[in-house]
Amino acid sequence: MTKFDDNTVQCLVCGSSRLEEAYVDEVFNVDGRHVLVEHIPARRCRQCGELTFDSETTERVRLLLHESATPTRSVTLDVFDLATA
Template identity: 45%
Template sequence: MFKCHVCGSEEAHSESISEVLNIQGKFYLVENIPAMVCSRCGEEVFSRETTERVRVMLNQETAHVRSIPLEVFSYDDVL
């Protein structure tokens, strides 16, 4: 049974999401990750199996499907 650790809601739906991960200063975009998403607050939760699969994918340097340019902004620069 799902229970959101942020808002306590027990209502969620399955969704495929994308996540940007920063590992030792290098950014990786992982697409189509299966997640449970809280219907109230939008918190995304991954199963242990999904988390482990993503970890193995990145640590074993599985062949990526494509590369994309990434624009970088610093919040401090706009002050």
């Protein structure tokens, strides 16, 4: 997850300004526990696919994950590890 300045209008990876609004699902590792956060507002680069989140969103996710909020639901997560594949 790339944190960026709210005024950023260019992709930090490839420099493209072709960003689109998107809602994404991201898995975070919180103290060794993986949690999935859905419908995170983001900007996605149409050129390279890099996702950027504004600082308010980053803070909201951080608070959500660290204030032991009650999850909406739980799912079983299949994990694949390229290091052992």
